[in-house]
Amino acid sequence: MDTVIEFARGPLFRLSLTVCVLGLGYRIAVIVAQIVAAWHRAGDRRLPLAAVASATASWLVPIRLWRSRPFYSSASVLFHLAVIVVPFFLAGHLALLAWLLPGWWPILPQQVADAITVVSMVALVVLLVGRFSSASSRFLTRSSDVAVLVVLLGLLLFGWWAANPAMSPFAGRTMLMIHIMLGNLVLVMIPTTKIAHCALMPFARLVFQLGWHFPAATGQHVAQALNKEGEPV
Amino acid sequence: MAMTIECSYYLEPVDTTDLPRRFLDALAAVLSHSNYAMVLDTACRVSTRCGRCATSCPVYETGGEDRDIPCQRSELLLKIYRRYFTPFGNLAARFGPSFELDEAYINTMAEDFYRCTACRRCTLDCPMGIDHGLITHVARWALSEVGIIPKALRVATREQLDGETRNTSAIPKAALLDTCEFLEEDCADEVGIKIEFPIDKRDTEYVFFPAVSDYLLEPDTLIGNAAVMSATGGSWTIGTSAYDGINYGLFYSDRMLDRIVSMEADEVRRLGAKKILIGECGHASRSAKFFVRTFCGADDAPEVVNFMEYTHRAWKEGRLELRPNVITERTTYHDPCNIARSGWIIDQPREILRHICTDFVEMTPNGRDNYCCGGGGGSVSIDEIREFRTLVGGAKKAEQIRRTNAELVVAPCANCKKQIAEVLEDHGLDHARVVGLHDLLIKAIVPPKEMLIENGDADTDAASAL
Numbered sequence: 001m002d003t004v005i006e007f008a009r010g011p012l013f014r015l016s017l018t019v020c021v022l023g024l025g026y027r028i029a030v031i032v033a034q035i036v037a038a039w040h041r042a043g044d045r046r047l048p049l050a051a052v053a054s055a056t057a058s059w060l061v062p063i064r065l066w067r068s069r070p071f072y073s074s075a076s077v078l079f080h081l082a083v084i085v086v087p088f089f090l091a092g093h094l095a096l097l098a099w100l101l102p103g104w105w106p107i108l109p110q111q112v113a114d115a116i117t118v119v120s121m122v123a124l125v126v127l128l129v130g131r132f133s134s135a136s137s138r139f140l141t142r143s144s145d146v147a148v149l150v151v152l153l154g155l156l157l158f159g160w161w162a163a164n165p166a167m168s169p170f171a172g173r174t175m176l177m178i179h180i181m182l183g184n185l186v187l188v189m190i191p192t193t194k195i196a197h198c199a200l201m202p203f204a205r206l207v208f209q210l211g212w213h214f215p216a217a218t219g220q221h222v223a224q225a226l227n228k229e230g231e232p233v
Numbered sequence: 234m235a236m237t238i239e240c241s242y243y244l245e246p247v248d249t250t251d252l253p254r255r256f257l258d259a260l261a262a263v264l265s266h267s268n269y270a271m272v273l274d275t276a277c278r279v280s281t282r283c284g285r286c287a288t289s290c291p292v293y294e295t296g297g298e299d300r301d302i303p304c305q306r307s308e309l310l311l312k313i314y315r316r317y318f319t320p321f322g323n324l325a326a327r328f329g330p331s332f333e334l335d336e337a338y339i340n341t342m343a344e345d346f347y348r349c350t351a352c353r354r355c356t357l358d359c360p361m362g363i364d365h366g367l368i369t370h371v372a373r374w375a376l377s378e379v380g381i382i383p384k385a386l387r388v389a390t391r392e393q394l395d396g397e398t399r400n401t402s403a404i405p406k407a408a409l410l411d412t413c414e415f416l417e418e419d420c421a422d423e424v425g426i427k428i429e430f431p432i433d434k435r436d437t438e439y440v441f442f443p444a445v446s447d448y449l450l451e452p453d454t455l456i457g458n459a460a461v462m463s464a465t466g467g468s469w470t471i472g473t474s475a476y477d478g479i480n481y482g483l484f485y486s487d488r489m490l491d492r493i494v495s496m497e498a499d500e501v502r503r504l505g506a507k508k509i510l511i512g513e514c515g516h517a518s519r520s521a522k523f524f525v526r527t528f529c530g531a532d533d534a535p536e537v538v539n540f541m542e543y544t545h546r547a548w549k550e551g552r553l554e555l556r557p558n559v560i561t562e563r564t565t566y567h568d569p570c571n572i573a574r575s576g577w578i579i580d581q582p583r584e585i586l587r588h589i590c591t592d593f594v595e596m597t598p599n600g601r602d603n604y605c606c607g608g609g610g611g612s613v614s615i616d617e618i619r620e621f622r623t624l625v626g627g628a629k630k631a632e633q634i635r636r637t638n639a640e641l642v643v644a645p646c647a648n649c650k651k652q653i654a655e656v657l658e659d660h661g662l663d664h665a666r667v668v669g670l671h672d673l674l675i676k677a678i679v680p681p682k683e684m685l686i687e688n689g690d691a692d693t694d695a696a697s698a699l
Binding site: 027031034035037038041042043044045046048051055056059067068069076131134135136137139140141142145194196197200201203204205207208210211212213214215216217218219220221222223225226228232233 | 266272284288486492
């Protein structure tokens with residue numbers, strides 16, 4: 001067991017982290033390149049950057065969310081806060097990244113981390129239930145949407161059991177191993193699934209704004225490509 | 234076996250031979266020569282399908298049909314993009330069963346993408362900022378390249394670009410001149426003030442492009458426009474080579490959008506003018522404001538001004554005097570999506586209305602958050618879907634108006650006016666009527682002496698008789 005755990009949080013973790021970092025880096029590089037290329041092609045290059053930045057920033061503190069489905073929205077915000085805080089400030093996680101982080105990096109007290117984990121698990125359950133309690137969300141939900149939530153819930157639950165073996169139905173080491181394996185899985189999923197929005201969201205509004213800034217000759221070029229030049233309406 | 238496209242709007246005959254392949258070729262051409270591949274790629278990656286867009290779509294909120302959830306509608310195109318235009322989609326198709334585009338799927342797109350009013354309200358509520366209106370725009374362009382365009386939009390655009398009259402309402406030049414002359418006489422007789430519609434005047438500051446349908450349906454708006462210009466000494470003209478601000482290209486094809494705004498810019502240049510002045514029309518304003526620069530030379534392109542901007546500025550600068558509190562009926566204001574969603578024109582008309590009205594009330598929500606009238610995206614021109622437009626798409630607007638208990642609904646947009654008039658009728662809101670902002674201004678303008686008809690029996694107060 002210990003050998004497996006050491007492998008999972010050693011070479012396998014470093015491999016998963018590498019996939020995550022390189023994958024997200026690649027995604028960001030692609031979207032930045034697309035933005036730059038689109039801006040160069042645009043007939044009108046004046047962009048309302050302040051408005052785009054403001055709209056993007058406003059979703060980081062998503063007050064607008066509470067206008068509709070406030071319970072579901074609150075769960076969503078709590079969950080997002082938790083998944084940012086716990087991985088980066090929990091002592092057990094920081095030990096894996098000790099080589100990377102500066103000495104002054106704050107460490108979350110275990111009790112606080114436990115509380116946040118419980119809150120985020122509850123939030124995740126609310127999100128899962130919310131996906132099926134609203135007709136529109138239920139219709140939109142794909143199996144992959146549920147799978148992502150279930151994997152994340154498992155990650156949190158097994159992590160909490162590992163940290164609180166007295167509450168665990170199985171041995172703490174088993175819980176820890178499953179938690180680490182799920183953690184590695186999530187790291188790989190981050191750049192390859194919709195979780196990539198964590199890195200792409202800051203660019204998304206600029207992309208959609210730029211989408212309205214057409215190349216000046218777009219119509220002519222499409223007409224040429226389809227042999228429709230001079231064709232009547 | 235070839236099928237026919239069946240949807241709720243009329244189509245001209247569509248060649249369905251090898252339709253899926255031709256659609257994919259059209260989409261490939263569009264994606265190759267635009268920035269839309271970036272848009273679809275990003276939408277695929279950031280969409281969490283949370284369903285929040287469903288809470289802000291007036292069509293879905295009323296109709297409750299799954300296909301009207303903005304995210305679901307966009308998925309129709311994103312699915313094609315992922316399958317045919319990404320390496321993973323192509324690879325996956327080689328090794329297993331995969332989605333294949335067929336005629337039935339195209340038929341679904343033909344219907345569903347025209348149930349969207351392209352109001353873009355859902356974009357405000359999407360945590361990722363996905364612009365479903367833009368994705369609808371891309372889909373409609375690709376559909377149009379295989380001939381799937383509502384007949385009403387296509388016929389009007391054909392007349393505007395290839396017809397003799399060069400406008401969507403097929404108003405000949407002679408009829409335009411007669412109408413302008415009639416409006417001048419009507420204003421003199423009824424209001425007692427002299428207005429002028431200058432025709433083909435050279436070297437003016439503005440060339441005027443209203444929705445051409447205003448010449449047929451909204452004479453009061455045009456009289457108000459001319460009165461403001463006369464009162465402020467505005468330098469403007471109507472060009473007889475192009476006098477229609479309507480641009481259905483915005484609703485179905487960037488190729489047409491380009492050609493129509495280019496006609497406007499060409500007319501400004503022909504007359505040696507400086508700026509494009511768009512009348513009370515949301516989509517005409519947006520298509521000119523945001524795409525004249527794109528297609529007509531960026532910094533060399535003529536500036537675009539909406540008439541309400543002109544009037545508001547003149548009033549603020551003291552060049553236009555408006556009498557306060559002349560409108561005594563309860564009045565509310567409808568924000569046309571195409572000028573309000575971006576925050577462009579929201580406060581200007583309200584400042585004027587609060588000044589001239591004794592009882593101005595707001596709809597809720599309003600401004601950027603406003604509800605579409607239900608006739609956006611060109612659907613107002615499609616008469617055969619009126620029931621859907623007014624009873625589904627327009628239900629939220631009807632409820633908003635009902636709650637204000639307003640007698641006057643100011644809708645500074647030709648499309649919104651037509652739609653709201655039908656919404657009021659179909660929802661039994663008989664106590665309310667739709668007007669333009671400039672329809673009301675004719676009652677409030679304090680005309681300079683030179684505008685008054687000498688020896689006439691009308692005075693400034695007679696304006697209120699209009």
